[in-house]
Amino acid sequence: MTVNIHHPAPSKHTAKAKNFRTSVERDLADxxxxxxxxxxxxxxxxxxxxxxxxxxxxxxxxxxxxxxxxRCLLKLPYLLEQLEDNLxxxxxxxxxxxxxxxxxxxxxxxxSKREATRVVKGKSMVSEETELNAYLEKFGIExxxxxxxxxxxxxxxxxxxxxIVPAIHKNKYQVADLFAKxxxxxxxxxxxxxxxxxxxxxxxxxxxxxxxxxxxxxFAVAETGTLCLVENEGNGQMCTAVPNVHIAMTGIxxxxxxxxxxxxxxxxxxRSATGQAITTYFNMITKPRQPGEKDGPEEVHLVxxxxxxxxxxADxxxxQTLQCIRCGACMNHCPVYKRxxxxxxxxxxxxPIGKIISPHMLGLDATKDLPTASSLCGACGExxxxxxxxxxxxxxxxxxxxKVAGPEETVMGGEGANRKTTEALIWQGWSAMHRHPALxxxxxxxxxxxxxxxxxxxxxxxxxxxxxxxxxxxxxxxxAQRKNTRAKP
Amino acid sequence: xxxxxxxxxxxxxxxxxxxxxxxxxxxYGKLPAEPSYAYPPMSRDAALARFTECLxxxxxxxxxxxxxxxxxxxxxxxxxxxxxxxxxxxxxxFSGSLESYFSRSDSEGIELVKYDFPLSDNKSRLFDEAPxxxxxxxxxxxxxxxxxxxxxxxxxxxxxxxPPLHFVLVDTHxxxxxxxxxxxxxxxxxxxxxxxxxxxxxxxxxDIQQTLxxxxxxxxxxxxxxxxxNTDKE
Numbered sequence: 001m002t003v004n005i006h007h008p009a010p011s012k013h014t015a016k017a018k019n020f021r022t023s024v025e026r027d028l029a030d031x032x033x034x035x036x037x038x039x040x041x042x043x044x045x046x047x048x049x050x051x052x053x054x055x056x057x058x059x060x061x062x063x064x065x066x067x068x069x070x071r072c073l074l075k076l077p078y079l080l081e082q083l084e085d086n087l088x089x090x091x092x093x094x095x096x097x098x099x100x101x102x103x104x105x106x107x108x109x110x111x112s113k114r115e116a117t118r119v120v121k122g123k124s125m126v127s128e129e130t131e132l133n134a135y136l137e138k139f140g141i142e143x144x145x146x147x148x149x150x151x152x153x154x155x156x157x158x159x160x161x162x163x164i165v166p167a168i169h170k171n172k173y174q175v176a177d178l179f180a181k182x183x184x185x186x187x188x189x190x191x192x193x194x195x196x197x198x199x200x201x202x203x204x205x206x207x208x209x210x211x212x213x214x215x216x217x218x219f220a221v222a223e224t225g226t227l228c229l230v231e232n233e234g235n236g237q238m239c240t241a242v243p244n245v246h247i248a249m250t251g252i253x254x255x256x257x258x259x260x261x262x263x264x265x266x267x268x269x270x271r272s273a274t275g276q277a278i279t280t281y282f283n284m285i286t287k288p289r290q291p292g293e294k295d296g297p298e299e300v301h302l303v304x305x306x307x308x309x310x311x312x313x314a315d316x317x318x319x320q321t322l323q324c325i326r327c328g329a330c331m332n333h334c335p336v337y338k339r340x341x342x343x344x345x346x347x348x349x350x351x352p353i354g355k356i357i358s359p360h361m362l363g364l365d366a367t368k369d370l371p372t373a374s375s376l377c378g379a380c381g382e383x384x385x386x387x388x389x390x391x392x393x394x395x396x397x398x399x400x401x402x403k404v405a406g407p408e409e410t411v412m413g414g415e416g417a418n419r420k421t422t423e424a425l426i427w428q429g430w431s432a433m434h435r436h437p438a439l440x441x442x443x444x445x446x447x448x449x450x451x452x453x454x455x456x457x458x459x460x461x462x463x464x465x466x467x468x469x470x471x472x473x474x475x476x477x478x479x480a481q482r483k484n485t486r487a488k489p
Numbered sequence: 490x491x492x493x494x495x496x497x498x499x500x501x502x503x504x505x506x507x508x509x510x511x512x513x514x515x516x517y518g519k520l521p522a523e524p525s526y527a528y529p530p531m532s533r534d535a536a537l538a539r540f541t542e543c544l545x546x547x548x549x550x551x552x553x554x555x556x557x558x559x560x561x562x563x564x565x566x567x568x569x570x571x572x573x574x575x576x577x578x579x580x581x582x583f584s585g586s587l588e589s590y591f592s593r594s595d596s597e598g599i600e601l602v603k604y605d606f607p608l609s610d611n612k613s614r615l616f617d618e619a620p621x622x623x624x625x626x627x628x629x630x631x632x633x634x635x636x637x638x639x640x641x642x643x644x645x646x647x648x649x650x651x652p653p654l655h656f657v658l659v660d661t662h663x664x665x666x667x668x669x670x671x672x673x674x675x676x677x678x679x680x681x682x683x684x685x686x687x688x689x690x691x692x693x694x695x696d697i698q699q700t701l702x703x704x705x706x707x708x709x710x711x712x713x714x715x716x717x718x719n720t721d722k723e
Contacts, residue, residue: 003507003510004507036698039698039699040698040699043699044699056526057526060524060525060526061526063523063524064523064524064525064526067520067521067523067524068523071520071523074512074515074517074520075512075515075517076508076512077505077508077509077512080504080505080508081505096500096501096504097500098500098503098504102500146706147696148694148696148697148705149694149696152696152697165695165696165699166696167696167697170697170698171698172697172698172700175697175698192697192698192700192702193702195697195702196694196696196697196702196704196705197702197704199705200704200705200706203706204616204706207616207706208612208613208616209612223678224677224678224680224681226681232692232693232694232695232705233692233693233694233696233705233706233707234650234692234705234706234707234708235705235706237646237650237686237706237707238650238706238707240646240684241646241647241650241684242608242612242647242651244609252504252508258678259672259677259678259681260669260672260673260678262668262672263667263668263669263672264525264669266668267668274695277543277632277633277634277689278633278634278635278668278687278689279689280547280688280689280690280691280692280693280707281686281687281688281689281692281707282635282686282687282689283684283685283686283687284681284684284685284686284687285683285684286681286682286683286684286685287682287683287684288683289683290642290683292642293641293642293645293646293683294604294605294606294607294608294642294645295607295608295609295645295646295647296640296645296646296683296684304504306500306504310504310507310508313507313508313511314507314511
């Protein structure tokens with residue numbers, strides 16, 4: 001069984017995820033950051049709401065898309081083979097990577113073989129997973145982010161704080177200051193149109209000279225061997241049409257069986273993400289440049305990445321994590337994400353979906369705090385377009401994190417990492433007490449008699465609350481007392 | 490190359506093996522029925538209205554034309570913007586009429602350029618010397634205000650993308666209600682061209698403080714020429 005357990009090499013994200021509690025304190029204290037997130041989350045959740053005026057349509061689509069994704073997951077290995085066959089027939093080269101290191105190495109070798117050094121990249125969260133930019137840099141390859149939000153984040157030497165809107169943590173004043181510091185000849189302005197135009201000017205020149213374009217994939221269609229890209233800016237289309245080489249990278253869970261599976265998923269994706277009926281561009285790539293064509297890449301590659309996904313796949317309940325279509329609605333509606341922002345999580349995928357997918361990518365030992373960072377209010381599960389039961393999966397991961405770890409891991413890497421002896425003993429006592437009435441009454445009697453000794457400070461609980469008071473008598477005693485008084489005339 | 494291949498096949502085999510072991514007992518004959526929402530049918534007028542409304546909401550300009558007035562409408566828009574150059578494909582249905590219109594002696598001095606060069610050796614011609622482009626379209630989708638392009642050797646992928654102003658001709662007789670209907674009616678599952686592009690407005694972004702800005706990387710302006718009363722039905 002241990003064959004499915006994913007043991008990743010330690011990364012920047014492992015270290016950051018371990019630091020969760022400190023990062024939360026840091027970001028909660030940043031008023032500007034909190035204001036930026038408050039505004040953005042309100043905007044995005046209202047946009048989503050207005051995109052679904054018909055409740056029956058929304059619920060039918062959600063059920064349809066849940067079943068589509070579950071069907072495609074149930075057939076996943078066979079669909080991946082079919083996808084590979086069809087892509088190969090179409091002239092697109094397929095590569096497989098179990099780890100982030102393997103994926104990076106495959107991509108670097110494709111680029112180096114062409115003696116290329118200038119790479120532009122459209123938005124791809126999988127490339128964040130593999131820390132591709134830093135890897136390519138070591139080989140003297142410049143990999144420039146071309147999505148406006150990603151470009152801003154790259155200039156600031158930060159990471160995306162949201163999977164759809166990467167620079168959501170920054171306001172226009174911060175972006176203007178960043179441009180002033182990094183772009184020679186930039187005339188300081190806080191006018192958003194002018195800022196975008198400046199980004200356009202810089203990036204157009206990069207598109208024009210790029211040797212290789214890298215993108216993610218939103219849907220990979222097995223039936224036809226087609227890679228689909230959803231975007232508004234046109235940077236994805238630039239990356240896939242201008243350079244001579246296009247490398248797409250994606251997690252293995254993005255494959256769908258039929259072309260007919262795409263329209264409902266696309267509709268739910270864009271409406272859930274930004275409230276758009278459709279994005280400006282929907283790009284379907286089936287073949288490299290054909291004879292006679294004047295543009296488009298000569299070479300197209302697809303890199304399929306596992307990175308812990310097959311570990312999640314092995315457990316039927318946890319497999320639902322892989323239904324995700326990366327719309328970001330769960331974070332937009334999460335009261336925790338809204339307050340702490342995307343960076344505090346320390347993982348590539350923040351928010352509710354990040355809390356359930358990151359433990360598979362980084363191990364539960366590095367991410368043990370994440371499943372507990374939820375009030376279990378249920379908003380994420382309610383807005384999820386493919387009905388992933390996120391609150392239920394959070395509970396499951398909490399259980400995995402405190403269970404008694406055997407000599408070999410059975411479900412996931414790092415299981416049992418959050419188990420504390422004292423806590424385990426308290427719960428065992430609690431359980432025994434509730435199974436034995438005499439023990440229960442005795443304990444209650446003792447607790448009520450000792451109520452005056454209840455400490456006023458009990459750890460983090462009393463940092464913002466006052467300690468609870470224990471009643472001087474138990475409920476049983478009070479009821480008995482009342483009966484006695486009534487019996488006496 | 491050989492190292493890439495061996496590593497590749499190793500990872501491939503291990504991933505597939507792990508996945509297959511988990512679904513070994515799956516009964517693919519007993520999958521639950523997938524519901525789908527029945528959208529009410531749209532009349533032609535309603536479809537046209539919805540299409541126009543969506544595109545305008547997405548900041549595109551929609552102009553009604555007839556087969557004869559296409560060049561005139563383009564000329565008017567170009568003059569309005571002080572643009573004197575237009576790039577288009579070579580063999581499209583209306584490329585000929587653009588060519589004869591813009592080469593007439595009393596024209597407004599608009600130069601018509603053909604995209605007849607390979608991009609990789611001529612990037613400046615598209616990036617720096619083409620302020621406006623014209624493409625035909627394959628069909629359109631009413632529900633989302635979407636125009637469907639099948640780029641080809643005649644109208645390359647970047648023709649609709651790089652020039653800051655894009656004119657696109659939409660024949661309303663080839664409009665379908667929604668994307669799902671289009672895939673079914675045209676049997677796209679059977680065979681797809683190298684690239685298909687769905688466009689629903691000019692390029693845009695809201696990446697800075699949720700403020701919409703147009704012309705992020707693609708066209709800043711999209712002008713849709715709506716060919717409504719096309720008598721020339723093939």
